[in-house]
Amino acid sequence: MRLPFASNAICTFLLFATIALLFEIPSISKADNPTLWSCYDSANYTSGSQFETNLNNTFSSLYQNTPLTRFNTTVSGEDPDRVYGLVQCRGDATQDECRNCVNNSTTEIVRRCPL
Ligand SMILES: *[C@@H]1O[C@H](CO)[C@@H](O)[C@H](O)[C@H]1NC(C)=O
Ligand SMILES: *[C@@H]1O[C@H](CO)[C@@H](O)[C@H](O)[C@H]1NC(C)=O
Numbered sequence: 001m002r003l004p005f006a007s008n009a010i011c012t013f014l015l016f017a018t019i020a021l022l023f024e025i026p027s028i029s030k031a032d033n034p035t036l037w038s039c040y041d042s043a044n045y046t047s048g049s050q051f052e053t054n055l056n057n058t059f060s061s062l063y064q065n066t067p068l069t070r071f072n073t074t075v076s077g078e079d080p081d082r083v084y085g086l087v088q089c090r091g092d093a094t095q096d097e098c099r100n101c102v103n104n105s106t107t108e109i110v111r112r113c114p115l
């Protein structure tokens with residue numbers, strides 16, 4: 001099963017919903033700026049839905065909490081609209097690099113995997 005994620009040299013951002021039980025994390029090359037991404041297209045959400053609210057809350061929580069330790073996970077909302085998110089920044093990334101990367105990833109995930 002493929003899950004929504006975005007990854008580059010600095011961070012890997014992974015999102016999944018309750019129904020997604022199995023996932024694979026691709027191996028990430030340390031080459032300069034490889035931007036990997038993948039969408040999960042066997043389900044959609046609606047604009048303005050509870051799921052989208054939970055998605056946005058997941059993004060802000062990870063944006064706020066990840067830079068300090070370069071790793072964080074979060075769960076937002078209740079089934080069937082629950083959203084899980086995980087961010088791992090490289091251990092040598094500065095807090096600013098990590099923060100920018102989380103910001104970039106959330107923007108890119110929503111742009112590349114709309115709804
Ligand atoms: C989700 O939306 C995309 C883009 O409109 C569409 O291609 C896809 O078939 C939809 N998937 C489902 C399960 O409705
Ligand atoms: C989620 O955030 C996006 C981007 O900021 C915004 O367009 C959308 O209205 C928000 N959705 C909800 C349900 O708050």
Ligand SMILES: *[C@@H]1O[C@H](CO)[C@@H](O)[C@H](O)[C@H]1NC(C)=O
Nearest residue numbers: 065066068069071072073074
């Ligand atoms: C995420 O960040 C919060 C706030 O700093 C912290 O309390 C929590 O333990 C962190 N979770 C993980 C999995 O690192």
Ligand SMILES: *[C@@H]1O[C@H](CO)[C@@H](O)[C@H](O)[C@H]1NC(C)=O
Nearest residue numbers: 060063099100102103104107
């Ligand atoms: C995220 O980056 C965009 C530019 O790509 C910027 O406009 C926006 O203010 C940033 N968001 C936060 C919360 O810093």
Ligand SMILES: *[C@@H]1O[C@H](CO)[C@@H](O)[C@H](O)[C@H]1NC(C)=O
Nearest residue numbers: 008033035103104105107108
């Ligand atoms: C995110 O980073 C990539 C690679 O550096 C860049 O091409 C893209 O424009 C950035 N996106 C945003 C929303 O800042």
